[in-house]
Amino acid sequence: MMKNLLRRDEYNFLREDERLGNRVAYLTLAGSIAYGTDNENSDVDVRGFAVESIDSLLTGKAFEQVEDASTDTVIYGLRKYFKLCAECNPNVLELLGTKPEHVLHMNAAGKKVRDNAEIFLSKLAYQKFVGYATAQLRRLQNALAHDSYPEREKNRHVLKSINSMMLACRREYGLNRAAIDFDLHGDKILISVDAKDLPLKNFLAMNSGLQTLLNNYAKLNHRNRKKDSDHLYKHAMHLIRLYLTGIDILDGRGVVTYRERDLPLLKKIRAGEMPLADVFKLADEFESKIFSAYKNSKLPDVPDAAKIDKLLLEIYREHGR
Numbered sequence: 001m002m003k004n005l006l007r008r009d010e011y012n013f014l015r016e017d018e019r020l021g022n023r024v025a026y027l028t029l030a031g032s033i034a035y036g037t038d039n040e041n042s043d044v045d046v047r048g049f050a051v052e053s054i055d056s057l058l059t060g061k062a063f064e065q066v067e068d069a070s071t072d073t074v075i076y077g078l079r080k081y082f083k084l085c086a087e088c089n090p091n092v093l094e095l096l097g098t099k100p101e102h103v104l105h106m107n108a109a110g111k112k113v114r115d116n117a118e119i120f121l122s123k124l125a126y127q128k129f130v131g132y133a134t135a136q137l138r139r140l141q142n143a144l145a146h147d148s149y150p151e152r153e154k155n156r157h158v159l160k161s162i163n164s165m166m167l168a169c170r171r172e173y174g175l176n177r178a179a180i181d182f183d184l185h186g187d188k189i190l191i192s193v194d195a196k197d198l199p200l201k202n203f204l205a206m207n208s209g210l211q212t213l214l215n216n217y218a219k220l221n222h223r224n225r226k227k228d229s230d231h232l233y234k235h236a237m238h239l240i241r242l243y244l245t246g247i248d249i250l251d252g253r254g255v256v257t258y259r260e261r262d263l264p265l266l267k268k269i270r271a272g273e274m275p276l277a278d279v280f281k282l283a284d285e286f287e288s289k290i291f292s293a294y295k296n297s298k299l300p301d302v303p304d305a306a307k308i309d310k311l312l313l314e315i316y317r318e319h320g321r
Contacts, residue, residue, distance in 0.1 A: 002029060010070060023319075025048070025078070027046055027047070028104060030045040035266070036259055036263050046104065048095065049113070052079065062079065064080045087124065088127075093121075097255030097257035107319075108319070119304060121299055121303065127164065131164060138161070155189050159183075169205075247289055249299075
């Protein structure tokens with residue numbers, strides 16, 4: 001049934017949009033169907049990528065992505081898709097780990113990318129998957145917070161987000177020589193800094209990241225209670241799913257999008273059959289496991305840019321005319 005999905009009239013834009021047509025290299029089901037956690041209310045999400053023409057790239061007219069809201073379809077230009085994969089973006093990496101029967105279209109270019117998914121994998125997966133999991137955790141916490149949620153408990157989770165962010169900041173901004181520590185005292189988060197000859201722009205970049213993180217928490221406090229009620233357990237399920245997928249990557253098992261072994265647990269959470277207090281405890285366990293996987297991972301710190309560029313150029317030379 002799903003194999004015939006793209007033949008429906010609502011997907012005619014795939015054939016009629018001049019940016020797409022025979023340039024579409026890969027399309028797969030995404031979202032809850034791809035994870036195996038769908039229910040009767042789940043939407044059908046389609047994601048993929050297309051090979052832009054070399055002419056459009058050279059003239060600056062190449063597209064980054066094409067979206068069709070009516071069918072919840074997103075198609076990335078190959079250049080942007082590679083960039084996001086190299087950054088270990090969970091939303092795009094997972095497209096390369098879907099079940100074969102969930103792949104709706106794949107030509108030679110698409111197959112080459114899917115077959116070489118491992119070149120995008122690195123320890124950056126820790127930062128990205130924990131970051132995305134933390135976003136789900138924040139949604140849960142803010143949905144439950146209201147006025148009675150203890151400030152210390154909220155800040156305990158904010159502190160986890162800060163410490164996760166700092167792993168990336170130390171590497172990206174060269175902060176390894178500086179002792180920058182955060183701790184929770186009472187209901188306040190305190191910072192201790194011992195640094196010398198630290199470039200101002202690097203310090204300011206770190207500060208900007210912290211401010212953005214705190215602003216995101218503040219925004220989530222202005223929540224839609226009905227919407228949060230409807231999606232509460234969906235956020236809880238995605239929180240655990242992201243940890244599981246990230247652990248697989250860091251442990252060297254590749255991108256496993258369809259969580260077959262974990263479906264009983266994930267569906268139990270999605271159905272609201274696990275108390276959220278237990279979900280939080282489980283999240284703490286998986287946070288420790290993914291950090292351990294990160295510390296012991298044999299993946300490179302960052303992906304091999306030369307290999308990625310080589311693959312990108314090969315595809316453009318073969319399919320970019």
